[in-house]
Amino acid sequence: MTGFSFRRFLAVLWKETLQMRRDPATIALVVTIPLIQLFLFGYALNSNPHHLPTGVLTAEHTRYTRDLEAALINTGYFDLHDFASEKEADDALARGDVLFVMNIPPGFTRDVDAGQQPSILMDADATDPTAIAQATAAVVALNGTALQRDLPIGMQNQPAGSPFQVTLHARYNPSAITALNVVPGLIGVILSFSTLVITALSMTREREAGTMENLLSMPVRPLEVMMGKITPYVGLGYIQVFLVLAVAVSVFGVPVNGSIPLLLAVLGLFIACNLALGFTFSTISRTQMQAQQLAQFALLPSMMLSGFIYPFAGMPLWARTIGEMLPMTHIIRICRAILLKGNGFADIAPDVWPMAVFAVVATAVAILSYRDTLD
Amino acid sequence: MSALAIPLAIPLAIDVHGLRKSFGKRDVVTGLDLQVPQGEICGFLGGNGSGKTTTIRMLCGLMKPDAGGGTCLGMDVIKDSADIRLQVGYMTQRFSFYGDLTVKENLEFVARLYQLPDTRAVVRDTLDRMSLADRADQMAQNLSGGWKQRMALAACVMHRPKLLLLDEPTAGVDAKARREFWDLINDMASEGMTVLVSTHYMDEAERCKRVVYLSGGKLIVQGTAEEVVRNAHLVVFELTGAGIDKVSKSLRGAPGVESATIFGQALRVVGLDRPALLTAIEGTEKPDGIAVEEVQARLDDVFIHLLRDQDIV
Secondary structure (H helix, E strand, O other), X not given: OOOOOHHHHHHHHHHHHHHHHHOHHHHHHHHHHHHHHHHHHHHHHHOOOOOEEEEEEEOOOOHHHHHHHHHHHHHOOEEEEEEOOHHHHHHHHHHOOOOEEEEEOOOHHHHHHOOOOXXXXXXXXXXXXXXXXXXXXHHHHHOOOOOHHHOOHHHOOOOOOOOOEEEEEEEOOOOOOOHHHXXXXXXXXXXXXXHHHHHHHHHHHHHHHOHHHXXXXXXXXXXXXXXXXXXXXXXXXXXXXXHHXXXXXXXXXXXXXXXXXXXXXXXXXXXHHHHHHHHHHHHHOOOHHHHHHHHHHHXXXXXXXXXXOOXXXXXXXXXXXXXXXXXXXXXXXXXXXXXXXXXXXXXXXXXXXXXXHHHHHHHHHHHHHOOOOOO | OOOOOOOOOOOEEXXXXXXXXXXXXXXXXXXXXXXXXXXXXXXXXXXXXXXXXXXXXXXXXXXXXXXXXXXXXXXXXXXXXXXXXXXEEEEOOOOOOOOOOEHHHHHHHHHHHOOOOXXXXXXXXXXXXXXOHHHOOOEHHHOOHHHHHHHHHHHHHOOOOOEEEEEOOOOOOOHHXXXXXXXXXXXXXXXXXEEEEEOOOHXXXXXXXXXXXXXXXXXXXXXXXXXXXXXXXXXXXXEEOOOHHHHHHHHXXXXXXXXXXXXXXXXXXXXXXXXXXXXXXXXOOXXXXXXXXXXXXXXXXXXXXXXXXXXXX
């Protein structure tokens, strides 16, 4: 038998495309699910929530404290509740009843008047940094303006500094992710979800339907089957990329500071990584169920250890080592780098080659694990 | 029972020796020798689990034998399995084409994998030849059993293989479709194709030029249908008349009686030992008017006899 035959590859490609077109589930998986995920995650993770419950602890009720409370309410981010004791406020923060506690120290009014720039302590529940990021920024911006109206004439517009300080104390999770990071990262996650699962099912479906035996009895080589089966899904992957990018830019206002062709080229490599991995799962699994389990087994670390959910820098060395091997880690960095920072190829090269290595190794494993007998 | 020698002058399409295959601890094929001359229709018979499917899979390179070897169309079954696939048509026991493709698309896919010149023309000819043209645009999953088998056969012969391996091609298909299917097989054999076909139907076995019988993963009988019947040395008595159903009960299990089965109006009593059989029949209480007559053994008598042996083993 001859080597790689382009005609046989085309035959498999044609057959896969026909089957794909006729399977409404595949189309649903490819078009609907990414959009749902994007809106779900995008809004859930990227939203700018207002009216966050906030506790106020204050020993005095003066014009300054009233100004301060009014200013907080006017930002729209805070709904205030008074607390009588520090313990009460602390407990409420721990339970999650409030996300912030503003602690105005005793003698605040006197110290402001004396120009001593007293500190307000703002405790924030940082378990969900995205949720409080915008609100926190608003608090910090307050200190210059909140008391303006009621300050003694001599202290208004004084260049020396604001009349008080805000000390922000992020509790429970001191690191914070910024909201714009999420949507670029989602591109990688969404692509993985669909491409990995669909290819993982591709060979097992043949095996379960019994068509595998027939396919094997015909003169077609593993590489032709693999390429023919994978190629239509590369096309589908790109359709997803366009969908996700369009929504990311138009709905979520993700900036495009870098080169889109470069991004598409690198995403192609990422898709190849996923398809090769999915095909490997498909060849070593006996049933579609097993293949799906394997795909999910691979997706979880991709979500957790890639820096998508938790900051990469905050993970222990072993987790980072695993993370560095995952294509997801690199594509998330690349998407953020190209879209947000406008980086070129030279900047992202350190994240491109690990994906290339992964793609080559995964393809080799996929071909080696493809058995052209029924044994 | 000895295997019948095949004249040396006829070239062999299949010539394998000592094939063995086990799955885990289960030995499925246990030293199988099989010779099939070119251009013959060879019936591949044996009970369920006797190793027929596994043997066929080894012949077309879908499974590697654990031991043994030989040639298929003159090519080594182990080393040249890729080349064998080009010249063999294998029809699987289970329908193994794509249900979500039409008949025509399935055939086109196969034609392209074999890289046949002018795919469209080949597929059109095949559709006409197999009378499938009316159903060309029907989804394969919506075909009835008989048409599915016909489509599968069409797909197997499109590349004009020299050897056709059919694994229970007519299982579950109605009598008319079975007859038409066999007419097609005969047409192909007359064009010089060698056919190895496994079946459980006796009428189909009788249509084969040669039958081979597998038991416990070994070939135990082969020859023409007449030779197989003759060499079994079975003695058969037929009892006719009212009340044979009662007689059959008392004969079953009597010494010398292998089987006592009613076929319509007649009770067939089969055994190897004529005197013992006669003694048993004479010693049984019979209603008046029962006639006893010795008749020719048939192929199904032989196979039931062989299946019985297998169960004893």
